[in-house]
Amino acid sequence: EISDATxxxxxxxxxxxxxLPGSKDYGPLAVMTSLHSNSTRLLDLPPGAFRPRPKVxxxxxxxxxxxxxxxxxxxxxxxxxVRQLFTQRRKxxxxxxxSVSLSRSFNPRECCSRAKLDxxxxxxxxxxxxxxxxxxxxxx
Numbered sequence: 162e163i164s165d166a167t168x169x170x171x172x173x174x175x176x177x178x179x180x181l182p183g184s185k186d187y188g189p190l191a192v193m194t195s196l197h198s199n200s201t202r203l204l205d206l207p208p209g210a211f212r213p214r215p216k217v218x219x220x221x222x223x224x225x226x227x228x229x230x231x232x233x234x235x236x237x238x239x240x241x242x243v244r245q246l247f248t249q250r251r252k253x254x255x256x257x258x259x260s261v262s263l264s265r266s267f268n269p270r271e272c273c274s275r276a277k278l279d280x281x282x283x284x285x286x287x288x289x290x291x292x293x294x295x296x297x298x299x300x301x
Contacts, residue, residue, distance in 0.1 A: 165198075165225045172205065175220030187285050189244045195289050196232070198224040233293050234300065238263070242296045246284045254287070254295070255280025263300055272299045 170178070179200045180186035194200055204221040208214045233239035242261060249257035258269035273280040276294040278287070287295070 163226060165223060167203065167221060167223045169206070169219050169221050172218040172220045175202065175222050178222060178224075182288050183286050185285075188247050188250070189240070192243050192247075192289060192292060193240060194224070196229050198226045200224050231290065231293060233296050238300060239293070239296050242299070243292060246292075250285045251283060253281045254278060254284055257284055258295075258299065261299070265300070267299045 174190075176186045177188060177190045178194050179202055180188070180191040201223045202220060203223050206219040206221065208216065208218060210219070242263065245261040246254075246257055249260055255269050255273050258267075258272060270280055272295060275298045276291070278291060278295060
């Protein structure tokens, strides 16, 4: 079983992988990565560190894989839910949910209430556990 991975990516991709809730780079990539691992920035590398010199900066990150404390009931549907929710990242959660399509219809305000979330918060402010709660309420 692989316990961790150290990878080098373009800096902008790395920022999205390690992003925390509330940051400008927090989105579906950070959410799905945090479901299965803890990610850490190890090193930033300038273009001059390579030959031939690339036109981008690089970042070395470490992913420490973990079994999730809690997983969504349907991982594929959860990923789709998160992607759809984050297309409306600046809208309030109560309004952003209106554009999310799942296999059943749901009331966005009621979902927020049942998930114990303030509907005026923004998707980019929600922790992984809150996104799972919201998904489970909306999907069931």
